[in-house]
Amino acid sequence: VEKMGNAESNAYQNHLSRFLPEEQSDIDGLFDTLSGSSGSAGAKNGKATKKTVTLAALQARQFIIPDISGMWCTKRMPYKNQAYLREPIPEQMTVRLYSGMKSIDLTGKSSGLSECIAKEQFVIFMSNLLKGNADEKITIIMRMISKTQGPVKGKQIQEFAEDLIMSVVHVLNYRKELKGWNLENTRDSASGVKALASQLLSELKLADGTKPAGPQLMETHFDQNAIEDWVYRVPQISVFLSVVIRQGFHVLHSLPDQTKDILNLLPVCKGIKRRGLVSLFDIPSIIYINSHLPAELQHKWQLLFSSKLHGESFSQLCAHIVNKGPCIVILKDLDGYIFGGFASHSWEVKPQFQGDNRCFLFSIFPSVAVYTYTGYNDHYMYLNHHQQTMPNGLGMGGQHGYFGLWIDSDYGKGHSKAKPRCTTYNSPQLAAKEDFTLDAMEVWAVGDVPESAGTKGKKTILDADPEAQALLEMTGRSRHSEGLREPIGEDDDDDN
Numbered sequence: 001v002e003k004m005g006n007a008e009s010n011a012y013q014n015h016l017s018r019f020l021p022e023e024q025s026d027i028d029g030l031f032d033t034l035s036g037s038s039g040s041a042g043a044k045n046g047k048a049t050k051k052t053v054t055l056a057a058l059q060a061r062q063f064i065i066p067d068i069s070g071m072w073c074t075k076r077m078p079y080k081n082q083a084y085l086r087e088p089i090p091e092q093m094t095v096r097l098y099s100g101m102k103s104i105d106l107t108g109k110s111s112g113l114s115e116c117i118a119k120e121q122f123v124i125f126m127s128n129l130l131k132g133n134a135d136e137k138i139t140i141i142m143r144m145i146s147k148t149q150g151p152v153k154g155k156q157i158q159e160f161a162e163d164l165i166m167s168v169v170h171v172l173n174y175r176k177e178l179k180g181w182n183l184e185n186t187r188d189s190a191s192g193v194k195a196l197a198s199q200l201l202s203e204l205k206l207a208d209g210t211k212p213a214g215p216q217l218m219e220t221h222f223d224q225n226a227i228e229d230w231v232y233r234v235p236q237i238s239v240f241l242s243v244v245i246r247q248g249f250h251v252l253h254s255l256p257d258q259t260k261d262i263l264n265l266l267p268v269c270k271g272i273k274r275r276g277l278v279s280l281f282d283i284p285s286i287i288y289i290n291s292h293l294p295a296e297l298q299h300k301w302q303l304l305f306s307s308k309l310h311g312e313s314f315s316q317l318c319a320h321i322v323n324k325g326p327c328i329v330i331l332k333d334l335d336g337y338i339f340g341g342f343a344s345h346s347w348e349v350k351p352q353f354q355g356d357n358r359c360f361l362f363s364i365f366p367s368v369a370v371y372t373y374t375g376y377n378d379h380y381m382y383l384n385h386h387q388q389t390m391p392n393g394l395g396m397g398g399q400h401g402y403f404g405l406w407i408d409s410d411y412g413k414g415h416s417k418a419k420p421r422c423t424t425y426n427s428p429q430l431a432a433k434e435d436f437t438l439d440a441m442e443v444w445a446v447g448d449v450p451e452s453a454g455t456k457g458k459k460t461i462l463d464a465d466p467e468a469q470a471l472l473e474m475t476g477r478s479r480h481s482e483g484l485r486e487p488i489g490e491d492d493d494d495d496n
Helices: 006-016 021-034 055-063 091-102 119-131 134-145 154-174 189-201 214-219 224-233 235-248 283-291 314-321 458-464 466-474 480-490
Strands: 064-066 072-074 268-270 300-306 327-333 338-343 350-354 360-365 369-372 381-384 393-399 402-408 413-415 435-446
Touching: 006 119, 021 119, 055 091, 091 119, 091 134, 091 154, 091 235, 119 134, 119 235, 134 154, 134 224, 134 235, 154 189, 154 214, 154 235, 154 283, 189 283, 189 360, 224 235, 235 283, 283 360, 300 314, 314 402, 314 435, 327 402, 338 393, 338 402
Parallel strands: 268 300
Antiparallel strands: 064 072, 300 435, 327 338, 327 435, 338 360, 350 381, 360 369, 381 393, 393 402, 402 413, 413 435
16 A cells, blocks of 8 residues: 555544543554554554455454453354354444545545555544544445445344444443343343334435435435434434443543433333343333433433232322322233323422423334424323312323323223324324223333432332331332332342
8 A cells, every 4th residue: 555645644643642541542542453453543543554454354243352451362252053143243233434544534545455454444434434524424325235335225224224224223232331131131132222223214204305205215315414413314324323432442432422311321220130020111212302302311220010019009109109209100901002101390289290301202112202392382291090070090292181192090991182282292102002901101210219308218218217118008009119129229230
């Protein structure tokens, strides 16, 4: 490879300067390992281009393990039956990353002629994807979607998005970074991957501002400008690429420049461990719903109520969710539709609407979507029980008898009415049928559950007053505070 001219050399130095010294050595170490050489961290541009990385080296990198001292070593891992246990990044994603690296044009001539990745290409690839804006990422992402230049079809973008989301789940599972969630205690991720990819694709716009949908979207061609606009408006694409690179290659994964959307990609999961429960959420939908929560609530989800654990009872539901801070309600109807809502305030039993405009409704299956407030009214949240004159149940959006989401106090019945849309959240009918039968339900507290200040914190009452505890048990409320205490201790180890 020819030595670079001054202009190219300066451009390369600009890319290098984006990385802190420890980040530079991290990337140097990775390149040296992949190119099968060592001791080259200080090599100058001219020499550095002699070492290259091949697709075969990227595919073999599952044998590259950092040892305890932080040095890189290579060893062959025993083959396991499940391919996903054998390698940090799935095969299809590795090929896409390689295509992206090849798209970096060092000389101004047509890129992709060489099958080998030079050090400069490798560094610029890392710089653009980890530190760049949409404009800097776009050439790489176009080539990751399709190996050939020119516009790409919706179907190709869908396949890229599915590979990307699957790789995020896969690499976080491989690195034990699922924070207490796992592939056993959540719904199967395969349908979640497809549904989330479709949701991200629904944001694609043509030059005239229209958004193709359905089968038409799959056949529509999108040029580079349309994809750049999409990457700019849909932050998940950049975040997911960053996670796959950082965790997949184990590079820059523990350094301080990581943004909150990477650190809080998944919340810590509390209250589900060793309870034999499979959540209604799948990992892609947890990631998506969490990204729509207020930033200060994204770090932790704690199970408050599950119909499978606590029984199918509206009294039990109320006892477990009242005064527990902001919550996510998720339910599944008998037709298999999964949907719910985010309540921004503690639930209180009263005949008035409550909450604020941070509340939203969402759908998880058959499609993933979030529906935020319209400003039309303030009917965000409603919870009532044992009232003669007002409806008894849990509702979000719309109005009495016509809620966007309603669970009746006659537990098991509910409705989701929207002709054509819910007035509060602009959501469509979320259930398969307008009046539905409940199959399962969960409520998750998000953020830190309030201890006592400003709430009727039952924990402190129970701790201080054994008689209050006995009284609660007599009234059938059961020791739900105690029940909450146990799993928190169990879940201290988040690497399950």
